[in-house]
Amino acid sequence: MENPSFILTRRKFLKLTGGGLVVAFVLKDLLSFADETLPSGPAAIPTGEVGAWIHIGEDGLISVYTGKVEFGQNIRTSLSQIVAEELKAPLSSIKMVMGDTDLVPYDAGTFGSRTTPQMGTQLRKAAATARQALIEMAAKSWNTTTACLSVENGMVVHCETHQTIGYGALTKGQQILRTISDNVPVIPAKDWKVAGKTAPKVDGRSFITGKHAYVSDMKVPDMLYGKVLRAPSYNAKLVAVDLAKAKGMSGVTVVRDEDFIGVVAPDVVTAGKALQLIDAQWQEEKDQPATADIFDYLVKNTTREEGAGDKNGDVEAGLAGADFRHSQTYHVNYIAHVPLETRAALAGWSDGKLTVWTGTQRPFGVQEELARVFKLNKEKIRVIVPDTGSGYGGKHSGEAAIEAARLAKAAGKPVKIVWTREEEFTWAYFRPAGVIEVAAGVKKDGTITSWKFTNYNSGSPGMDTQYKTVNKQVTHIPSKTPLRQGSYRALAATGNVFARESHMTDLARGIKMDSLAFRLKNLEDDRFKAVLQAAARAFGWDKPKAPGHGYGIAGAFEKGGHIATCAEVLVNEDKEVKILRITQAFECGAIVNPHHLENQIMGAIIQGLGGALFEKIDFAAGKILNASLAAYRVPRFGDVPKIEVVLIDRKDLPSAGAGEAGIVGVAPAVRNAILDASGTGIATLPMIPNGTLR
Amino acid sequence: MVLSVNGIKHEVSADPNVALLTVLRNDLDLTGSKYGCGVGACGACTVLINGNPTRSCITRIDSLAGKEITTIEGLEKNGRLHPVQEAFLTIDAFQCSYCAPGMILSAAALLNTNPSPSEDAIAKAMNGNVCRCGTYPYIVKAIKLASKSSK
Numbered sequence: 001m002e003n004p005s006f007i008l009t010r011r012k013f014l015k016l017t018g019g020g021l022v023v024a025f026v027l028k029d030l031l032s033f034a035d036e037t038l039p040s041g042p043a044a045i046p047t048g049e050v051g052a053w054i055h056i057g058e059d060g061l062i063s064v065y066t067g068k069v070e071f072g073q074n075i076r077t078s079l080s081q082i083v084a085e086e087l088k089a090p091l092s093s094i095k096m097v098m099g100d101t102d103l104v105p106y107d108a109g110t111f112g113s114r115t116t117p118q119m120g121t122q123l124r125k126a127a128a129t130a131r132q133a134l135i136e137m138a139a140k141s142w143n144t145t146t147a148c149l150s151v152e153n154g155m156v157v158h159c160e161t162h163q164t165i166g167y168g169a170l171t172k173g174q175q176i177l178r179t180i181s182d183n184v185p186v187i188p189a190k191d192w193k194v195a196g197k198t199a200p201k202v203d204g205r206s207f208i209t210g211k212h213a214y215v216s217d218m219k220v221p222d223m224l225y226g227k228v229l230r231a232p233s234y235n236a237k238l239v240a241v242d243l244a245k246a247k248g249m250s251g252v253t254v255v256r257d258e259d260f261i262g263v264v265a266p267d268v269v270t271a272g273k274a275l276q277l278i279d280a281q282w283q284e285e286k287d288q289p290a291t292a293d294i295f296d297y298l299v300k301n302t303t304r305e306e307g308a309g310d311k312n313g314d315v316e317a318g319l320a321g322a323d324f325r326h327s328q329t330y331h332v333n334y335i336a337h338v339p340l341e342t343r344a345a346l347a348g349w350s351d352g353k354l355t356v357w358t359g360t361q362r363p364f365g366v367q368e369e370l371a372r373v374f375k376l377n378k379e380k381i382r383v384i385v386p387d388t389g390s391g392y393g394g395k396h397s398g399e400a401a402i403e404a405a406r407l408a409k410a411a412g413k414p415v416k417i418v419w420t421r422e423e424e425f426t427w428a429y430f431r432p433a434g435v436i437e438v439a440a441g442v443k444k445d446g447t448i449t450s451w452k453f454t455n456y457n458s459g460s461p462g463m464d465t466q467y468k469t470v471n472k473q474v475t476h477i478p479s480k481t482p483l484r485q486g487s488y489r490a491l492a493a494t495g496n497v498f499a500r501e502s503h504m505t506d507l508a509r510g511i512k513m514d515s516l517a518f519r520l521k522n523l524e525d526d527r528f529k530a531v532l533q534a535a536a537r538a539f540g541w542d543k544p545k546a547p548g549h550g551y552g553i554a555g556a557f558e559k560g561g562h563i564a565t566c567a568e569v570l571v572n573e574d575k576e577v578k579i580l581r582i583t584q585a586f587e588c589g590a591i592v593n594p595h596h597l598e599n600q601i602m603g604a605i606i607q608g609l610g611g612a613l614f615e616k617i618d619f620a621a622g623k624i625l626n627a628s629l630a631a632y633r634v635p636r637f638g639d640v641p642k643i644e645v646v647l648i649d650r651k652d653l654p655s656a657g658a659g660e661a662g663i664v665g666v667a668p669a670v671r672n673a674i675l676d677a678s679g680t681g682i683a684t685l686p687m688i689p690n691g692t693l694r
Numbered sequence: 695m696v697l698s699v700n701g702i703k704h705e706v707s708a709d710p711n712v713a714l715l716t717v718l719r720n721d722l723d724l725t726g727s728k729y730g731c732g733v734g735a736c737g738a739c740t741v742l743i744n745g746n747p748t749r750s751c752i753t754r755i756d757s758l759a760g761k762e763i764t765t766i767e768g769l770e771k772n773g774r775l776h777p778v779q780e781a782f783l784t785i786d787a788f789q790c791s792y793c794a795p796g797m798i799l800s801a802a803a804l805l806n807t808n809p810s811p812s813e814d815a816i817a818k819a820m821n822g823n824v825c826r827c828g829t830y831p832y833i834v835k836a837i838k839l840a841s842k843s844s845k
Contacts, residue, residue: 072790072827200786207791208779208798210726210766217725225720268720269712340730340738340792340826389728389792390826421731595786599829603789606828629731629824637817640830 016103017055017063020171021137023130023178024053024105025122050105051122054083054130060154060168062087062094064123067107068115069099069361070387071395073659074596075115077202078195081592082120085187085195086127087134089154089167091202099363099385101378109362111393111487113559113657116592120655125184133178137170189590189651196651198595203387214389215357216344216418223346224253225268226407226415227275229261230423233622234482236282245277254278255410262403264411289482290620295331295435298457301480309475310464315439318450318471322441324510328503330436331684332458332495334483334617335610337431338634341389342424347404348414354381358401359388366398373402374409392607393487394428425627430617431488432481434458436499442507446521455496457481462493462558462664465500467522483619489604490660493558494611494667498685501554501668506681515672516541516553527587528557530648531564535585538646539566548572549580550677554668560656561588565605565665571677575693579609579670581642586662589653597658601645604662610635612667614689633689697758699724700768710756714748715739717755718765726766726795730824737823740796741765747803749822766795769802778802781840782833789827797823801837810841 026049055063064083070076080094097103099110107119131151138156139146148159155164189196206212231238238259247254251266252274261278265271289297319325345358354376360366363383371378383401400417408415419427435456441449451465451472457479464474488494508518516536523529532555536542545551548570555564568580586601614633618625626632667685675681680693697704697714699722708717718724718741727750730738734749741750742764769776775783778801788794797820804811804819811819816837825833 072788072792074789198786200783201788201791204783204786204788204791205775207788207794208782209770209775210724210795212791213725214728214792216729217719219723268716269708338826340736340790340824341728342730388790390790392826418729421733599786599789599832602831603828606830607826628733629735630733634824634826635828635830636822636824637820637830637834640817643831 017057019173019175020055020057021130021133021174021176021178022053022055023126023133023180025051025126026179027051052105052119052126054123054126056130056134056167056171058168058172060093060166062089062167063097064094065097065104066119066123067099067104067364068119069110069363069385071110071361071391073115073600074201074593076387077199078116078592078596079120079123080202081195081199082124083127085192086124087131088151091194091199093154100382101363101367101384102382106364109365109396111361111396113561113660116655116657117560120592124186125180125182128184128186129178129180133176134167134170137174138165141165141170189655195592196590198593213386214341214344215346215359215386216341216389218346218357218386218416220346220348220414223414223416224264224266224411225271226262226264226404226417227271228403228417229275229278229280230427232282233284234288235285235622238280239283240281242279245279246274249274249277253411255407257406260406262407264407264415284622286621288622291333291616291618294333294433294482297482298433298435298479302456303478303480309473311473312469313471315450315452315471315473319439319441322449323444324507325439325441326503326506326510327437327439328506328683330438330495330499330502332434332436332498333685334430334433334485334619335488335615336425336617336632337392337394337428337488338629338632339390339392339394339424342419342421343395343400343428344416344418345400345404346414346416347401347408349409352380354405355384356382356401356405357384357386358398358404359391359395360385360398360401361391361393361395365396366401369398370401370405374405392489393491396487397429399427421629422627425632426624429484429486431611432458432485432492434492434495436495438499438503440503440507442511444511446511446513446518448507448522453500455492458495459492461491462496462556466525466528466556467504467519468524483617489607490558490663493556493660493664494608495685497554497556497558497664498667498671501556501665502671502681502683505552505554505668505672505675519553519555525557527562528555531555531562531585531587534646534648535564535566535583538585538644539583541566548677550673550675552669552672552674552676554665554672556661556664558661558664561586561658561661563661563665565669567666567669567673569670569673569677571674571693575678576691577674577688577693579613579641581644582666582669583644583646584662584665585646585648586658587648587650588656588658588661590651590655591647591649592655594647594649598645598647600658601647601662602643604660605643605645605666606635606640608663608666609639611685612670612687613639614686616686616689695755695759697755697763698761699763700765701762706755708755711754713751714741714753714755714758714763715750718750724765724767728792728795730793735822737796737800738793740799740823742799742803745803745806747800764799766799769798776802778805778837778840781836785832785836785839787829787832787836789829793823793825797825797833801833801840804837805841811837813838
């Protein structure tokens with residue numbers, strides 16, 4: 001292992017926990033680390049091998065250590081429920097310690113809908129192991145066997161004597177470390193009492209009273225406020241700069257490190273003034289792609305011949321044998337995440353050690369970024385992520401953390417940076433734009449004979465068709481991108497599912513087949529079929545519709561979530577489009593928290609409406625032209641149609657994540673409904689920036 | 695100048711053209727009011743000025759002499775939550791909750807002028823407040839609940 005650091009040494013364990021019982025979930029089955037009891041063994045587990053750990057202290061408090069972070073998914077609540085369930089302990093006795101690189105085991109980051117299936121499973125097993133350990137400790141203490149012992153309400157109970165002992169009393173004076181890797185019996189979902197039920201956000205009160213301190217709210221003694229000089233456009237070169245006026249301001253420090261120029265001041269107003277007093281001259285690059293020619297640019301500027309993909313059979317022969325053939329090019333614009341809390345960081349140096357509070361989805365990734373920039377050992381860097389004002393895949397990186405750390409180093413005092421909305425729009429990253437070409441053929445009976453799908457630039461996730469197709473060719477071709485692009489909720493699946501599900505409805509219409517029946521005929525996945533049927537039933541797919549109204553359906557499975565969406569729209573004589581209602585069915589295995597799952601799916605639908613209907617980054621000559629919430633339109637109260645969420649609880653299946661799949665069905669369902677109502681098949685996201693069909 | 699915030703008078707030394715949000719957050723350590731956009735377009739910075747919902751990020755402090763400012767920190771009275779806060783807690787409306795203070799103050803102001811708003815009236819009155827997590831239907835539900843409970 002590179003740079004071996006042993007996090008669970010006895011010393012560190014004691015320092016962290018002060019004794020008690022610790023159960024660590026080990027990612028790899030490391031027999032040599034199994035069942036170490038600290039006083040007798042060297043109990044040291046390599047950092048990278050631990051997924052999570054649970055500590056039960058002498059006060060009965062159950063502390064859960066995980067590298068996952070809370071950005072509004074409400075995982076602080078759902079993971080607590082999972083641990084409470086296995087340990088049969090009150091929810092209030094559980095404390096989640098999240099996203100602090102000094103305290104929690106390494107974690108790649110909070111993305112990809114992985115918290116519930118991966119971290120949830122690890123914590124479930126760790127908690128189950130802790131339960132077993134507590135029962136064994138009680139048996140030893142009572143000089144009996146474990147046969148008659150069980151747990152309830154944070155205590156071990158004897159079935160005959162009805163004697164009880166609390167977890168805190170059991171762990172008092174103990175220093176026990178257990179490690180587990182897998183194969184621990186856990187409580188089946190059908191028997192859940194705490195998990196599987198709606199529990200309110202565990203610390204909801206601190207949010208609705210404004211008491212929760214997001215990074216942007218934090219203040220530490222001697223803290224200064226930082227601002228960074230930005231280029232007027234992408235790729236602009238700094239030609240000359242006069243820092244004298246800013247430097248002359250009382251209390252202001254100006255920091256220059258080649259092209260990086262920043263200011264720090266005792267208050268935010270002074271920092272802003274100092275930045276304005278910097279006289280910088282830039283050489284701008286005017287000849288850069290613009291919104292108007294982006295799709296042409298992406299197709300002409302591919303970076304390699306062929307990227308990821310899949311090929312079966314012969315698409316040309318399949319096309320030749322079709323009764324109906326249909327080709328269409330779909331376009332997806334760049335969109336912005338617009339997390340309501342912009343990037344923020346507070347950094348401070350002390351004795352060569354750097355501590356940074358920042359809202360990132362990848363605390364350990366940002367720790368690595370900082371280690372590279374400052375040429376420091378990772379152990380010298382602590383990244384802490386307080387519960388953050390959302391991310392949606394947009395906060396994987398550590399720009400603000402690096403900037404705050406640079407300024408703090410130069411100033412010799414802690415520095416906080418909060419990006420402006422304009423900075424967030426301009427210097428973060430976007431969901432990639434893309435061009436998707438689909439050519440397909442179908443027989444009159446609904447058999448798909450050929451499926452050719454080519455994605456330029458926007459990405460491969462969700463690209464492969466989920467329908468039966470003998471002859472298919474699915475390809476992703478990366479392109480040069482004029483804008484910085486990166487992760488976004490569901491990644492490229494939103495655009496890929498839009499293209500696929502639009503095309504599926506067009507094929508069904510081409511052979512005059514009901515588009516639900518056409519999908520069901522070509523599906524093998526029972527879970528996908530079940531959500532389509534559930535959505536159609538709740539929506540009333542078979543019910544007649546009024547003149548000018550249209551119905552649309554779409555679906556997919558993505559990252560363990562199975563989703564189907566139905567939409568009803570009205571297109572009036574002036575070609576104005578009104579989204580009337582949306583019904584979405586969702587299934588992700590055994591539900592951990594029904595209300596929070598519904599909220600997550602509801603939120604995904606509403607966020608999805610933005611990218612489907614009107615969200616679009618407008619750019620030219622290296623400038624973002626709508627870098628403001630007055631210009632870039634996001635969904636608001638008035639944009640929300642009637643929405644029904646149908647949740648299917650499959651207690652027989654493992655729980656999967658739900659953060660992403662919920663967003664992919666909205667755009668194609670609405671598009672197909674508009675087509676049904678008006679005959680116009682839109683092929684570009686966003687579909688109706690002005691609310692009308694041209 | 696003197697600013698009256700949540701019933702307490704504060705002597706403030708900031709320039710008269712500085713935004714109220716900046717003074718609240720940086721001079722008075724009242725960080726419940728949030729920065730979201732800086733142009734009055736998202737509602738995260740909403741406070742009440744003489745009871746009217748106001749975007750504090752575009753409100754200069756020199757316009758506030760003699761006026762009473764209420765922030766999210768001032769809604770809770772003697773440890774008791776405002777009925778709108780209670781309703782949001784009961785409905786468990788939020789995800790990241792960054793928009794929550796602005797939403798709650800806008801909702802409280804709405805219910806002051808219209809104690810029993812229809813869903814359309816709620817959507818219209820709240821349209822300037824953005825929840826990027828998309829929890830709008832739960833926010834509407836919470837406001838409906840508060841409107842009933844405040845009767």
